[in-house]
Amino acid sequence: MGIKDQTIMMGAEIGSEMKPHLTQAHAQWKQFLKKDDLAIDATCGNGQDTLFLTDLCEVVGLDIQPAAIQQTRERLHKKGQEAQLFLHPHEQIDTLPLPRAPRLIVYNLGYLPGGDKTRTTMTETTLISVKKGLTLLAPDGAVSITCYPGHTEGAREEQALEQWAASLPKDQWLVCHHKWLNRLDAPSWLWISAITNGSTDYTETI
Numbered sequence: 001m002g003i004k005d006q007t008i009m010m011g012a013e014i015g016s017e018m019k020p021h022l023t024q025a026h027a028q029w030k031q032f033l034k035k036d037d038l039a040i041d042a043t044c045g046n047g048q049d050t051l052f053l054t055d056l057c058e059v060v061g062l063d064i065q066p067a068a069i070q071q072t073r074e075r076l077h078k079k080g081q082e083a084q085l086f087l088h089p090h091e092q093i094d095t096l097p098l099p100r101a102p103r104l105i106v107y108n109l110g111y112l113p114g115g116d117k118t119r120t121t122m123t124e125t126t127l128i129s130v131k132k133g134l135t136l137l138a139p140d141g142a143v144s145i146t147c148y149p150g151h152t153e154g155a156r157e158e159q160a161l162e163q164w165a166a167s168l169p170k171d172q173w174l175v176c177h178h179k180w181l182n183r184l185d186a187p188s189w190l191w192i193s194a195i196t197n198g199s200t201d202y203t204e205t206i
């Protein structure tokens, strides 16, 4: 997929209303994923994102907390949906038994809503995971990361991810960080997708 197509998918058309981070992310996943794709939810939490993804394609989900895996399992069961769920740290994403290369890997960082706030995602392990994730993706795959800079570790995590993502080779990756500049505590959304047609023409003006 070329940069122009992807930019249109990012909701960047003039006049389109900008939406909160998760609404933007969900809309992007919906447009991006095809039925035969595999998506990984690297942080299942209470399973809302996992459930959303199961409507779009085959899904593998993971979390380090048994409570999160259980909540996700129950949420899917109630809706008659299925996903392969693993109690597994995302920094070891490369050791998961995957049926094929994922086209999308989703990270919703932070801690389990209503759960133990100390079991939050951590800057160092998230970076390890996302870097591994890029190597696992299908050739036209993408990584979607929602960040929560409103708490101390979340702010470090967002800053480290943005710094690393900004250094990715521009002829290989499209990197876009959606954040509200006058609400620096608000969640943000980072999208990293592979450029498959070799185009580097991102300077087009209208």
Ligand SMILES: C[S@@+](CC[C@H](N)C(=O)[O-])C[C@H]1O[C@@H](n2cnc3c(N)ncnc32)[C@H](O)[C@@H]1O
Residues within 6 Å of the ligand: 042, 043, 044, 045, 046, 047, 048, 049, 050, 062, 063, 064, 065, 068, 088, 089, 090, 091, 108, 109, 110, 111, 112, 113, 119, 120, 121, 122, 125
């Ligand atoms: C904000 S919640 C995810 C919300 C979820 N996507 C949803 O829709 O409900 C973040 C989750 O990341 C999990 N987590 C923290 N560190 C992790 C790690 N190293 N590997 C996998 N999951 C982790 C936490 O246990 C928590 O459930």
